Amino acid sequence: MSQYHVGQTIQKRCRTCLHDEAKVIKVDRKDLNEKEAVILWSQCPECGSNDNELIPGED
C-alpha cells in the first residue's frame, strides 16, 4: 500500500545541513484508529543525520 520503499530518494529538508534530499532507510507500517499510517525513517546522504516522520495513509 505504501508508495515508499527502502533505498528510495525523497525530497526532504535535512534539519542539520539543510540538504533537500534524503534516502529512505526504513518503512514502518502502523495502524492508527483503523487507518494505516507509515513511519518513514530517512537519512541525509550529505551529513548522515537520521530523521523520521509519520505519514498518514492515503485513501
Ligand SMILES: [Zn+2]
Ligand atoms: Zn544533512
